[in-house]
Amino acid sequence: MxxxxxxxxxxxxxxxxxxxAAIQKLKGxxxxxTVIDRRNHxxxxxxxxQVATTALSPSEIAWPIRxxxxxxxxxxxxxxxxxxxxxxxxxxxxEDGGRVPYDSLIIATGARHAYFGxxxxxxxxxxxxxxxDATAMRRRLLLAFEAAERxxxxxxxxxxxxxxxxxAGPTGVELAGAVIELARTSLKHEFRSIKPEEARVVLxxxxxxxxxxxxxxxxxxxKSALEKLGVEVMLGQPVTEVTAxxxxxxxxxxxxxxxxxxxxxxxSPAAKWLGAEADRAGRIKVEADLTVPGSPNIxxxxxxxxxxxxxxxxxxxxxxxAKQGGKYAASVIRARLAGQAVGPFRYxxxxxxxxxxxxxALIDFGWLQLTxxxxxxxxxxxxxxxxxxxKNRISVAISWLWIYLSGHRSARLITWGExxxxxK
Amino acid sequence: MxxxxxxxxxxxxxxxxxxxAAIQKLKGxxxxxTVIDRRNHxxxxxxxxQVATTALSPSEIAWPIRxxxxxxxxxxxxxxxxxxxxxxxxxxxxEDGGRVPYDSLIIATGARHAYFGxxxxxxxxxxxxxxxDATAMRRRLLLAFEAAERxxxxxxxxxxxxxxxxxAGPTGVELAGAVIELARTSLKHEFRSIKPEEARVVLxxxxxxxxxxxxxxxxxxxKSALEKLGVEVMLGQPVTEVTAxxxxxxxxxxxxxxxxxxxxxxxSPAAKWLGAEADRAGRIKVEADLTVPGSPNIxxxxxxxxxxxxxxxxxxxxxxxAKQGGKYAASVIRARLAGQAVGPFRYxxxxxxxxxxxxxALIDFGWLQLTxxxxxxxxxxxxxxxxxxxKNRISVAISWLWIYLSGHRSARLITWGExxxxxK
Numbered sequence: 001m002x003x004x005x006x007x008x009x010x011x012x013x014x015x016x017x018x019x020x021a022a023i024q025k026l027k028g029x030x031x032x033x034t035v036i037d038r039r040n041h042x043x044x045x046x047x048x049x050q051v052a053t054t055a056l057s058p059s060e061i062a063w064p065i066r067x068x069x070x071x072x073x074x075x076x077x078x079x080x081x082x083x084x085x086x087x088x089x090x091x092x093x094x095e096d097g098g099r100v101p102y103d104s105l106i107i108a109t110g111a112r113h114a115y116f117g118x119x120x121x122x123x124x125x126x127x128x129x130x131x132x133d134a135t136a137m138r139r140r141l142l143l144a145f146e147a148a149e150r151x152x153x154x155x156x157x158x159x160x161x162x163x164x165x166x167x168a169g170p171t172g173v174e175l176a177g178a179v180i181e182l183a184r185t186s187l188k189h190e191f192r193s194i195k196p197e198e199a200r201v202v203l204x205x206x207x208x209x210x211x212x213x214x215x216x217x218x219x220x221x222x223k224s225a226l227e228k229l230g231v232e233v234m235l236g237q238p239v240t241e242v243t244a245x246x247x248x249x250x251x252x253x254x255x256x257x258x259x260x261x262x263x264x265x266x267x268s269p270a271a272k273w274l275g276a277e278a279d280r281a282g283r284i285k286v287e288a289d290l291t292v293p294g295s296p297n298i299x300x301x302x303x304x305x306x307x308x309x310x311x312x313x314x315x316x317x318x319x320x321x322a323k324q325g326g327k328y329a330a331s332v333i334r335a336r337l338a339g340q341a342v343g344p345f346r347y348x349x350x351x352x353x354x355x356x357x358x359x360x361a362l363i364d365f366g367w368l369q370l371t372x373x374x375x376x377x378x379x380x381x382x383x384x385x386x387x388x389x390x391k392n393r394i395s396v397a398i399s400w401l402w403i404y405l406s407g408h409r410s411a412r413l414i415t416w417g418e419x420x421x422x423x424k
Numbered sequence: 425m426x427x428x429x430x431x432x433x434x435x436x437x438x439x440x441x442x443x444x445a446a447i448q449k450l451k452g453x454x455x456x457x458t459v460i461d462r463r464n465h466x467x468x469x470x471x472x473x474q475v476a477t478t479a480l481s482p483s484e485i486a487w488p489i490r491x492x493x494x495x496x497x498x499x500x501x502x503x504x505x506x507x508x509x510x511x512x513x514x515x516x517x518x519e520d521g522g523r524v525p526y527d528s529l530i531i532a533t534g535a536r537h538a539y540f541g542x543x544x545x546x547x548x549x550x551x552x553x554x555x556x557d558a559t560a561m562r563r564r565l566l567l568a569f570e571a572a573e574r575x576x577x578x579x580x581x582x583x584x585x586x587x588x589x590x591x592a593g594p595t596g597v598e599l600a601g602a603v604i605e606l607a608r609t610s611l612k613h614e615f616r617s618i619k620p621e622e623a624r625v626v627l628x629x630x631x632x633x634x635x636x637x638x639x640x641x642x643x644x645x646x647k648s649a650l651e652k653l654g655v656e657v658m659l660g661q662p663v664t665e666v667t668a669x670x671x672x673x674x675x676x677x678x679x680x681x682x683x684x685x686x687x688x689x690x691x692s693p694a695a696k697w698l699g700a701e702a703d704r705a706g707r708i709k710v711e712a713d714l715t716v717p718g719s720p721n722i723x724x725x726x727x728x729x730x731x732x733x734x735x736x737x738x739x740x741x742x743x744x745x746a747k748q749g750g751k752y753a754a755s756v757i758r759a760r761l762a763g764q765a766v767g768p769f770r771y772x773x774x775x776x777x778x779x780x781x782x783x784x785a786l787i788d789f790g791w792l793q794l795t796x797x798x799x800x801x802x803x804x805x806x807x808x809x810x811x812x813x814x815k816n817r818i819s820v821a822i823s824w825l826w827i828y829l830s831g832h833r834s835a836r837l838i839t840w841g842e843x844x845x846x847x848k
Contacts, residue, residue, distance in 0.1 A: 039838065040566060040570065040836075040837070040838040041836075041837055041838070057481045057482070057484075058481070058835075058837055058839065059481040059835035059836075059837055060481070063836075064614075064836045064837075066614045066615070067614060067832070067836065070613050070614045071613075073616075076616045077614075077616075078573070078574065079567075079573075079838075080574070098574065131837065131839050132839055132840055135839070142464060143503075146464065146503040149502070149503075150502065150503075150504070150520075150522065189494050189495075190488075190490045190491060190494045190501075191490070192497075192500045192501075389832075391822070391823075391826045391832065391834055394822060395819065395822065395834070398815070398818060398819065398822075399815075402815045408491070408813075408815065410483055410815055410816075410819070411482075411483035412464070412465075412483075412487075412488045412491065413464070413465050413482055413483055413486055413488075413555065414463065414464040414503075415482065415555050415556055415559070416556055
């Protein structure tokens with residue numbers, strides 16, 4: 001091994017699916033790696049809606065990044081907020097003035113939800129990207145039932161028991177199924193003035209179908225599964241206004257005290273750091289080898305970029321695409337160090353997967369489609385498999401089995417931001 | 425059963441150990457019960473320090489109160505903040521203007537930590553009473569190591585890796601043991617610039633020994649167990665000043681970026697609501713039957729009162745004393761409804777129990793003292809037994825077994841208050 005000061009320095013920004021896959025694929029390479037994230041944990045985002053709806057606890061789907069790379073002495077983990085990139089000096093700039101030098105850089109900074117120019121809607125219709133988003137949403141959901149129990153005005157009570165979810169992609173569909181099950185199963189018999197099972201869950205979608213990225217027959221299946229659970233699905237309804245207790249669309253007006261945003265994403269500000277060209281959602285337009293145009297040593301992957309798959313369609317913004325991008329970027333770095341060449345990134349779509357409540361799921365592997373309880377068990381086992389660590393797999397398996405058998409959700413806590421909540 | 429409008433109305437304020445025990449003991453009585461709490465959950469406070477030190481997750485030690493009384497249709501749960509009591513009209517007054525009528529009232533509102541006239545120390549030396557306190561403390565502890573990893577000034581780094589705990593009662597002792605194990609076991613090998621196992625944990629106590637409520641030989645054992653783990657124990661040192669990074673005592677000055685307060689408690693404001701006489705810690709001086717002087721239908725129990733045990737000593741502020749008080753108050757209410765009399769409250773001390781790290785504990789049943797690993801296993805099994813629900817028992821047992829076998833703590837998350845943290 002050469003002197004570590006002379007080794008090739010790889011900096012990875014972001015410890016999500018893409019960043020971790022890159023680090024994994026660089027194992028054994030003659031490089032020093034620094035991973036920078038503004039959070040101390042990797043988050044298993046596909047299950048975040050289950051934290052928001054009280055089925056799982058934050059620590060069941062999040063792990064300290066530095067623990068995940070503990071046995072890789074060549075990997076250094078830094079908790080820090082990136083504010084810019086100096087391409088000439090090859091430095092990543094941190095908010096606290098820190099500068100981290102790189103030879104190769106992998107940007108895997110993901111995306112956040114977006115309001116298409118209506119940022120003023122955010123306080124009324126929060127989205128779901130972080131653990132804090134999830135515990136805040138959990139609090140909102142549970143407080144609505146608590147307030148309804150004490151409300152005597154029937155109209156206000158009805159609005160408190162109406163939950164509007166805007167956007168019927170996977171997050172919106174999964175949230176809708178989970179919220180109605182929370183109301184109809186877990187909270188049943190616990191209130192004295194209200195019947196939580198009479199809560200309305202309304203899923204509002206601008207497009208013509210739910211789960212637009214799935215095949216039409218699976219979209220139709222998902223819609224009917226949602227309706228069977230009791231969710232009201234409204235399609236072709238672009239939302240025109242959101243206020244504290246009202247959603248307006250197409251002349252209609254829905255009074256709902258709890259409004260959830262599941263409609264759009266905006267990439268991280270990486271394009272700005274680099275002065276790179278981006279699409280309307282802020283995603284960097286990368287080359288076919290996932291490098292940033294003009295910067296062959298800077299890779300960008302996952303939700304923060306836009307790139308075409310071999311079939312000519314855009315690579316979707318899902319965890320597996322980020323993983324494939326991370327592995328590819330790592331393999332290019334390894335090949336260059338060995339003086340070899342690598343062909344362009346070729347995204348391989350493994351399938352689409354979504355769940356509706358606790359007994360239906362849809363899986364489309366292309367060559368195989370699964371729905372109903374077979375789909376649900378496959379979905380559950382696949383997600384348990386992809387969780388990190390045996391302890392978490394056992395823990396989530398028990399939590400799910402418990403809900404499945406008893407209906408009791410284990411994380412029904414109303415907690416507050418620690419500072420200034422006045423609710424201690 | 426008589427018409428519910430005519431039944432005797434019992435209102436319980438507080439869903440802690442005392443309040444829940446009262447409700448339990450009232451099962452089958454001809455009463456309607458309303459339990460009011462400002463939080464939606466019952467909290468198993470003896471394990472709160474384990475949430476603060478990343479061993480357990482909030483949902484493993486807290487349960488929705490309304491779920492716990494789900495199968496008792498005569499019990500109504502209200503989420504509400506009590507602001508006063510109208511003794512003449514027999515009404516509990518809530519912050520939002522709500523009024524809850526009672527025939528008998530049980531006040532079980534507990535205590536919070538206190539700073540003996542130094543409230544300005546609170547931001548620098550937070551205490552531990554709520555789940556939010558615990559997740560905030562967890563964040564402080566973990567961020568200290570993260571900041572130390574990036575700090576280049578050796579003095580500042582040393583202060584970042586110094587943890588001062590003020591007060592060597594059970595909470596202080598248990599926190600000190602858990603913090604040093606976090607540093608020496610769980611975080612080992614995860615940092616590149618610092619060695620977390622070199623962290624200093626200093627336990628500062630004004631009195632002459634740790635765990636002053638235990639017998640002297642057990643106090644001495646606890647001190648030596650702490651020192652064996654590496655905790656520095658400083659006795660007879662009343663703290664004179666706390667600032668953001670310094671603790672002063674007896675002319676000495678300790679630089680520590682993380683300071684934890686485990687030194688004092690202040691009762692809830694129940695004495696003020698009632699205009700009742702209280703001691704210096706705000707505890708109501710109740711009659712021998714736990715009623716408030718002059719109000720024979722108002723009981724006050726647990727940490728919010730002061731009362732003498734049959735041995736002439738004050739009843740200690742522990743969970744079991746609150747439970748005994750709650751059961752007693754319920755039995756008085758039942759006896760009165762039956763036209764019977766009940767003797768005064770007789771507190772029975774079952775024992776003292778505390779733990780030092782993951783392999784030593786002290787238990788004093790009076791007739792039997794246990795220490796070392798036998799004590800530890802007894803402590804662990806007893807706490808698992810007292811947790812509510814099979815799911816939580818399994819979950820906590822797995823979490824502890826995992827830590828015991830692997831040293832990995834499962835809830836090492838840095839999370840922020842949702843609003844205005846700027847860290848999403």
